[in-house]
Amino acid sequence: MPAEKKTDFNIPEELKKLPALPGVYLMHGPKDEIIYVGKAKVLKNRVKQYFQKSYRKSVKIQQMVSLVERFEYIVVDSELEALILESNLIKEYKPRYNTLLKDDKNYPYIAFSLGELFPRVRAVRRRKNDRSRYFGPYASMEQVNEVIELLRKSFRIRNCNKVFTEDKRLPRPCLYYDLHQCDGPCIGRQSREDYLAQVSRALDFMNGKYEDIVKELSRRMSRASDNLDFETAMELRDLIRSIEAVQSRQKITAYDGEDRDIIGMRREGSDCVIQIFFVRDGKIIGRDHQFIDIDPEESDAELLSGFLKQYYNGTPFIPREIFVQTELPEAELLSAWLSGMKGRKVNIRTPLIGGKEKLVELAVMNAGILMNRYREKYREEEKKLGRAVLTLQKLLEMEKPPRRIESYDISNTSGALNVGSMVVYIDGKAKPNDYRKFRIRSVQGPDDYASMREMLTRRFSHGLREMEQNAERGRNNALGSFSVFPELILMDGGKGQVSVCEEVLSELGISSITVCGMVKDEHHRTRALLYQGRELPLPESGDVFRLLTRIQDEVHRFAIEYHRSLREKTQIRSLLDEIPGIGAVRKKALMKEFKDIDHIKTADIKSLAACPSMDIHAAERVYRFFRGESTA
Helix, strand or coil, X not given: CCCCCCCCCCHHHHHHCCCCCCEEEEEECCCCCEEEEEEECCHHHHHHHHCCCCCCCCHHHHHHHHHCCEEXXXXXXXXXXXXXXXXXXXXXXXXXCCHHHCCCCCCCEEXXXXXXXXXXXXXXXXXXXXXCEEECCCCCHHHHHHHHHHHHHHHXXXXXCCCCCCCCCCCCCCHHHHCCCCCCHHHCCCCHHHHHHHHHHHHHHHCCCCHHHXXXXXXXXXXXXXCCCHHHHHHHHHHHHHHHHHHHHHCCECCCCCCEEEEEEEEECCEEEEEEEEEECCEEXXXXXXXXXXXXXXXXXXXXXXXXXHHCCCCCCCCCEEECCCCCCCHHHHHHHHHHHHCCCCEEEXXXXXXXXXXXXXXXXXXXXXHHHHHHHHHHHHHHHHHHHHHHHHHCCXXXXXXXXXXXXXXXXXXXXXXXXXXXXXCCEECHHHCEEEECCCCCCCCHHHHHHHHXXXXXXXXXXHHHXXXXXXXXXXXXXXXXXXXXXEECCCHHHHHHXXXXXXXXXXXXXXXXXXXXXXXXXXXXXXXXXXXXXXXXXXXXXXXHHHHHHHHHHHHHHHHHHHHHHHXXXXXXXXXXCCCHHHHHHHHHHHCCHHHHHHCCHHHHHCCCCXXXXXXXXXXXXXXXXXXX
């Protein structure tokens, strides 16, 4: 039986609120999973089309629309930004109805080969762990070529493959020297010091310092036009447009490939929305938002400092950089605290110019949209979650409401690839940063009880060790989220699973956690809680029923996704096992470099040979294997 339809999202009413701005929209299905991601030049027009009977739709899209329970969107500044963000989100969520966009295309980058004596600039399809500086990804190779041409003409950076040193120059220059797009370092017409100064200027330009070059190009364009040299004026105009394309591109992708969180805040009276964009490997891959009640007298800096302390306390992943919109007086102290938890330097920055500032502006703008759209809905949802948590407290006769709830599940295929998942809810809301995955090590075969015992033992033993280390160092939860124990554990199963959990906690001397099982009906929904040997029935229409169903679905999803990812990696290994000369080291190197089997299949010999531990002969064997040729 399909899941019950949600009634708190009125699609016709929400369609009226759509802005006439570019952006990305996300369609959610019956279990609140993302089933489709799309981009739009005008969100208002594009999203409305899906729900208009007069609009002609394919069978696949008709089916998708029939499953839509709600939608959300992210506003950006241009259709190009929407295109790249759409691609990032599809790769992250893999929505079932985005089949035509799941080709995992390699978008091009611009690379500065800083490891060379005279660095080159060139277009590449894949980033490598070398001394090069990468910018991108870009939407098309055409755009990349335009920017490289701009760099050659403006900064005279070479892109040839010629090899030379300061002591061993070449006898003659290439064509670019004659075209005045290179100053001839290869023939000694330019010193390495002067050349590196030009490279530095070009890097500044790629990092968002456009003003000087735009002013110079604009002056040259005006002079050319005044002199009736319209061909030169048009060429300069095109170069300025290329700069604008770079500027637009930079707002949605950070070129340096860092992991960072972008935080924007919008407040009105006692209401506040904080929007967090997750940038991983230089790309926005997702977002989170928090609605908080605030004291109107508090400053923006006080609010953001308080938020950072709560949001990152005990979280398993902390990025290298956190961008905020306001300078924080406690920035140095907060940075030291976060660095201690991460084990390496964490910086809190307030960008004032360039693409990084525009990323913060984007987060602030989306926080404002969320404020307008969801204020009343959020307050109602908060009431429902509050009622659900209070009902659990009363139902289980707990001393206080269970603020932190954890749930666990096991997934395998006929006993193979046993994995476990742990999901965390705080005040009734999911906290994905605290989710954890477990690869079961000691259990062979389909023994869910033994697998659950191993997972729980590892989780709480780790937590006890963290508590001891925190106490020794005089810190509060400084070493990770395992040291934060839940008030309530919900086991996805009956008496057997509950008994396993209670035994593990007893063996470890932990007595303060309430444990109960989620008893399912014939539709695999939680109909009752198993607590102290008694079944406590739940009304299907109640707030607590909806909360428990949400937790149950989430812990299943998280376990199944982890298991699926491991299964796909195992299948890659199995296929590579068939290639002579590709052993464990080379298999690991190929998987780390190319990520999936499709990229390995389509790679050329040169790219395969460049992979660590590979040589030209091994690369040729892999190349021929995936083209049905002999590998002997």
